[in-house]
Amino acid sequence: MRRYWNRSHQKDCNFIVGKRKHKRAKKPITVLSKLNRLRRRLIHSISQIKIQLRRLTIRVNALQKQVENYGYADWNNVIAYLSSRLNTRITIETPAGSIFGSLVSIGDNYIQxxxxxxxxxIIPLSNILSIE
Known part of the structure; x- marks a missing residue:
């Protein structure tokens, strides 16, 4: 803020009048510039999402390979044991509880x-906890 002596009051030299600067008028933001700013932000967000998607896809593929490789030989042993018990009474323990009955058929990844x-x-092999 500028201050200067008010010379109109010759008797009162101690009186100081402040003069304010006029603020410059802000240029109005056009709709086009707002849209461009929004477009840039959206493009940035989409690129960040693509990067996250690539990382998650790699992690999911790695986990699928681990699951496929985990215990594949063990399932073959379970299927071989169940094949010997076909059409006999059997008790299967699952996370949902015990199932008792006659083993009717064996599929690639399930038993009936x-x-x-x-x-x-019909019980998926992955849900079998124990066989009696």
């Missing part, structure tokens, strides 16, 4: 058990 009440249970 006929329960005493006549219902048929």
């Amino acid at each position: 058990i006929s329960e005493p009440n006549g219902s048929i249970a």
Whole structure:
């Protein structure tokens, strides 16, 4: 803020009048510039999402390979054991509970058990905790 002596008051030399600067008028932001700014932000966000997607895809593929390789030979042993128990009474422990019945069929990744009440249970091999 500029200050100067007010010379109109010759008797009062001690009186100081402040003069304010006029603020420059801000240029209005055009719609086009707002859209361009928004476009740049969206492009940046999309590129960040693509990078995250690539990283997650790599991690998922690595986990799938681990799952496929984990215990593949063990499942062959389980299938061989179950093949010897085909059409016999068997009890399977799963995370949902015990299932008792006659082993009807064996698939690539599931078994089928006929329960005493006549219902048929299809159990994925990955859900088998124990076999009795």
